[in-house]
Amino acid sequence: MRSLVALRLVLHDRASTAGALLGVVAIVFLVGQQLSVFFGLLSFMSVLVDHSGADAWIMSRDTRNLDAGKLIPARYLDRLVGLPEVEWAEPILIGSNLFRTPDGSYETVRLVGSRRPRYAGGPWRFAAGDQHALLDLEAITVDQIDLPKLGRPAMADLTEIGDRRVRLAAITQGARGFQGTLVFGTLEKVREIIRTPAGQVSAIVVRFTPGTDREAALARLRVVLPYASVFRTEDLSWLTRQYYVTNTGIGGSFGFSTVIAVVIGVVIISLTMYTSVLGRNRDFAVMRALGGRRRDIAFVVCAETLIITGLGLFLGFVMLAGLLHFALDSAIPCYLPAPVPIVLAVGTLLVSLLASLFALRTALQAEPAQVFH
Amino acid sequence: MATLHSERLARDFSDGTSLRRVLFPTTLTLHPGELTVLSGPSGSGKTTLLSLLGLVLQPTEGRLRLDDRDLTDLDEADAATVRRQAFGFVFQQPMLIEGLSVRENILLAIGIQGERPSAAHQAKAEALLADLGLAGTGPLQPRLLSGGMKQRVSIARALVKDPAVLLCDEPTSALDAESGQAVMRILKRVALEERRVVVVVSHDARVFPYADRLLKIENGQIVADARERYLP
Numbered sequence: 100m101r102s103l104v105a106l107r108l109v110l111h112d113r114a115s116t117a118g119a120l121l122g123v124v125a126i127v128f129l130v131g132q133q134l135s136v137f138f139g140l141l142s143f144m145s146v147l148v149d150h151s152g153a154d155a156w157i158m159s160r161d162t163r164n165l166d167a168g169k170l171i172p173a174r175y176l177d178r179l180v181g182l183p184e185v186e187w188a189e190p191i192l193i194g195s196n197l198f199r200t201p202d203g204s205y206e207t208v209r210l211v212g213s214r215r216p217r218y219a220g221g222p223w224r225f226a227a228g229d230q231h232a233l234l235d236l237e238a239i240t241v242d243q244i245d246l247p248k249l250g251r252p253a254m255a256d257l258t259e260i261g262d263r264r265v266r267l268a269a270i271t272q273g274a275r276g277f278q279g280t281l282v283f284g285t286l287e288k289v290r291e292i293i294r295t296p297a298g299q300v301s302a303i304v305v306r307f308t309p310g311t312d313r314e315a316a317l318a319r320l321r322v323v324l325p326y327a328s329v330f331r332t333e334d335l336s337w338l339t340r341q342y343y344v345t346n347t348g349i350g351g352s353f354g355f356s357t358v359i360a361v362v363i364g365v366v367i368i369s370l371t372m373y374t375s376v377l378g379r380n381r382d383f384a385v386m387r388a389l390g391g392r393r394r395d396i397a398f399v400v401c402a403e404t405l406i407i408t409g410l411g412l413f414l415g416f417v418m419l420a421g422l423l424h425f426a427l428d429s430a431i432p433c434y435l436p437a438p439v440p441i442v443l444a445v446g447t448l449l450v451s452l453l454a455s456l457f458a459l460r461t462a463l464q465a466e467p468a469q470v471f472h
Numbered sequence: 473m474a475t476l477h478s479e480r481l482a483r484d485f486s487d488g489t490s491l492r493r494v495l496f497p498t499t500l501t502l503h504p505g506e507l508t509v510l511s512g513p514s515g516s517g518k519t520t521l522l523s524l525l526g527l528v529l530q531p532t533e534g535r536l537r538l539d540d541r542d543l544t545d546l547d548e549a550d551a552a553t554v555r556r557q558a559f560g561f562v563f564q565q566p567m568l569i570e571g572l573s574v575r576e577n578i579l580l581a582i583g584i585q586g587e588r589p590s591a592a593h594q595a596k597a598e599a600l601l602a603d604l605g606l607a608g609t610g611p612l613q614p615r616l617l618s619g620g621m622k623q624r625v626s627i628a629r630a631l632v633k634d635p636a637v638l639l640c641d642e643p644t645s646a647l648d649a650e651s652g653q654a655v656m657r658i659l660k661r662v663a664l665e666e667r668r669v670v671v672v673v674s675h676d677a678r679v680f681p682y683a684d685r686l687l688k689i690e691n692g693q694i695v696a697d698a699r700e701r702y703l704p
Contacts, residue, residue, distance in 0.1 A: 100579065100580065100582070100583025100584065100586065100587065100588060100589060101583070101584070101586055103576065103583075104569075104572065104576075104580065107569075107571040107572050107576065108569075108571050110571065111570060111571025112571070381567065382567075382569045382570075385563075385567045385569065386569075386580070386584055387528075387552065388526075388528055388555065388561055388563075389555070389556065389561070389580060389581050389584050389629075390552050390553065390554075390555040390556020390557070390559075390581070390584050390585060391552060391556075391584040391585065392548070392549045392552040392553070392585065393548065393549075394549075395552075395584055395585055395586065398586070466528075467528040467552075467555070468523050468528045468529050470528075470561070470563050470567060471519045471522065471523050471528070471563070471564075471641050
């Protein structure tokens with residue numbers, strides 16, 4: 100009966116219900132949107148590492164993130180391929196240069212060169228063409244998201260990167276880097292474009308033989324390559340993300356805007372619930388006079404909050420899903436890892452209950468004696 | 473049916489600096505089957521006495537018993553439970569809760585502590601409505617009813633749990649003369665036929681003819697206690 104009373108009050112007090120709903124939706128949608136952009140950017144930061152298909156990355160000594168490593172000798176490969184723990188090892192070359200667009204202007208692109216035929220660290224999903232397109236020495240790929248920025252080059256179009264001739268041979272999907280447009284090519288072509296001396300690479304990616312003890316294999320690599328950094332792929336991904344989050348202000352910026360969204364939601368929920376309870380003060384006094392205990396009143400107020408929060412979560416997540424769907428193929432970085440919506444829902448529920456504390460306190464002050472004039 | 477007995481029941485109020493006694497020690501026995509009218513000028517203490525009798529105020533001194541059960545020192549939750557089980561209230565204003573239907577308002581008196589009203593309770597609510605001339609109003613919102621109808625709904629709310637004691641605070645003061653008379657006839661019947669203790673606080677002289685017992689209170693003290701049947 101108390102739940103029914105709460106539901107009836109929620110349905111009847113439409114103005115305050117709408118206000119509190121707005122607060123819950125504001126928290127879910129604004130925080131969810133902030134988090135989706137944040138996690139979208141996080142996924143950009145380590146996109147190359149996450150899609151490399153490798154178990155370990157070899158980079159220069161004291162490297163702190165993927166984008167801040169010195170070149171390492173390619174001959175390290177020879178030391179690695181002979182190890183029984185190593186199934187394969189492949190070099191990667193990463194650098195930047197200018198892409199000449201059809202109208203003659205230039206765009207900075209991030210070039211990633213990988214070795215035929217495995218193309219480890221190379222492109223992983225295609226909107227047009229496939230990996231075989233990179234068998235052509237001049238071939239490069241660009242991502243479909245970046246096509247407008249690059250002047251909408253067509254497949255097989257010739258252009259220049261760093262004054263070297265390239266041909267658009269395939270279009271990737273979802274290959275977006277934190278430092279700009281990702282262009283994949285062969286190791287030789289990228290070496291030529293970014294003018295790296297022969298015998299040097301940016302990193303070596305390693306896949307261990309199935310059944311290998313990974314920790315033991317990593318330790319072995321560190322012994323074999325004492326002047327290089329040996330990372331587990333997950334560790335390099337984490338280090339790269341952590342570096343950008345803590346050193347670029349992204350973490351603080353998103354944290355601040357998330358807190359602001361929560362505060363706005365809490366204020367809206369607090370005020371509307373408080374006003375609603377004030378307006379219902381006499382009704383709570385009647386309930387007390389009829390035999391309601393304080394805990395019965397608390398039950399009604401909390402049930403009201405839960406009903407509004409449940410409805411707000413539904414509306415907020417529908418809106419968020421709409422945004423994510425809309426942003427799927429846009430330039431807006433949007434990505435929500437599976438546990439985030441659950442954490443967001445639980446967090447919103449707790450925050451809503453917290454915001455209703457003022458209202459609850461007021462409701463509990465209703466005395467049965469108030470109903471007598 | 474039960475008897476409500478107060479023994480030297482008194483109440484002080486504090487204004488922050490000094491204590492003021494608003495009800496001096498009052499000893500009363502209220503019998504079932506009797507409609508007692510408590511009258512007196514404003515500020516005389518009649519509502520305070522009614523609040524003490526209904527366990528919505530704690531007495532400063534004295535004791536209150538319902539039959540042999542001492543209700544004086546109950547904690548807040550136990551007092552609420554006793555109110556729910558044994559006391560019915562009719563207020564000056566009907567005080568129905570907007571948003572709940574008429575039927576839900578009545579059943580709230582049963583379910584306020586979380587119980588689900590049984591089919592028997594629901595049938596009783598409908599029967600009370602019919603008995604009070606409100607058949608078919610169960611699904612309606614209270615705002616669609618007139619003042620007199622709302623007050624009758626509040627009587628149904630008070631009676632649905634079969635209370636031993638029915639306490640009414642100026643139940644006719646917000647009603648026109650005809651509705652007020654109808655409400656008093658119902659209360660009279662509830663006292664006589666259902667053998668309940670019925671106490672009505674009122675300074676409306678039109679109520680007095682319905683009283684089996686007329687208590688007059690002035691300056692916090694009962695100054696007259698007349699047992700006289702004004703109506704057959």
